[in-house]
Amino acid sequence: MxxxxxxxxxxxxxxxxxxxxxxxxxxxxxxxxxxxxxxxxxxxxxxxxxxxxxxxxxxxxxxxxxxxxxxxxxxxxxxxxxxxxxxxxxxxxxxxxxxxxxxxxxxxxxGSAESPAHIVDSFAIETGYYPYYDKHKLLVLGGFRLRLLDEPTRRFLVDGDFRTPILAGTALFAESRPDRMLYSVSGQYEKSLPGGLFGAWYARYDVDMPVDEPIRFSSSLATGLVLRNQKDFNRLEKSLRFEVAAGHDFTYDYDVRLRLGAQARPRGLFPVGAEFRVDANSDRQTVEFKAFAAFGKDIEVRPFVGVRKVSYFAGPEPPEDEFINRVTAGVALYKWF
Structure with missing residues (x-):
């Protein structure tokens, strides 16, 4: 429940x-x-x-x-x-x-298996392990993108994402239930811009639901504009990638999101790179930095190490934790159709 x-x-x-x-x-x-x-x-x-x-x-x-x-x-x-x-x-x-x-x-x-013109654009799932954090053992997150309109100069996209922190137990297979479920559903109407850029209007609904605790869920609705230099930030296409969004959150005043990525492929080796992500409003902030490598073609596998500080909306604001508690390592899987 x-x-x-x-x-x-x-x-x-x-x-x-x-x-x-x-x-x-x-x-x-x-x-x-x-x-x-x-x-x-x-x-x-x-x-x-x-x-x-x-x-x-x-x-x-x-x-x-x-x-x-x-x-x-x-x-x-x-x-x-x-x-x-x-x-x-x-x-x-x-x-x-x-x-x-x-x-x-x-x-x-x-689904995408039976359709030659896939309505499902991409799918991703990631698991990060916290070796030093005594509250959460894992953070599992993922999402999918639906491509409902796809023309040379415009697209309409629907994104569904989830994030689930798993409580730490006394052992690897101990009582390790989810602490909460966070969902995000957004729509974007995107237009091509000069200079290889893409601009979009977005609307996003977020909900934070604590699990098996007498704490009421929290939700918010935000809308604004997005600018990026490639169609999908998660793809390793350009050596330097960015995506920035800014708008109004009807619950938390403002909504800001920043994505920066850089990668290189040394001769004869696999791609390596780093990403920096920020999600912020007037109440809470989430910051993440990670270094990764990439393998695979049909399904891309990216092991990573980094630091991640995640804020949650529902319930009281937790006390400030030590930097070492934010260290994480894990693997992400990406599939594009």
Missing amino acids: TSTYDPRILDLNEFVGRLRVRDGPLTMGLGFGPYVGGEPGFGELLVVNFNVARFIFPELSLESELKWVNFEKLYHDARLAVGLAKGVEIFLRTAHHYDYPPTTYIGARL
């Missing part, structure tokens, strides 16, 4: 090996393994998957998973989806996750 306190907090780490068999539109899977650390009373886990594409009629598909915990309790997760166009579908989902109440969802899903 987020934002609303719930006494049922489960810390479960599934370590499962899976075998899958595919035959045309049918996929069946079987998995078995133990729970590692975490909640007592959870020993073995058996998982069965049953997926059918083009079920009854071509646009309908079914995905399902059945969990058998300790060979005693059964839990389910099933999704029925209807394709509207290539890469776009609506779904109905029912799930019973462990001891939480059964829930039903309806929503939309976007």
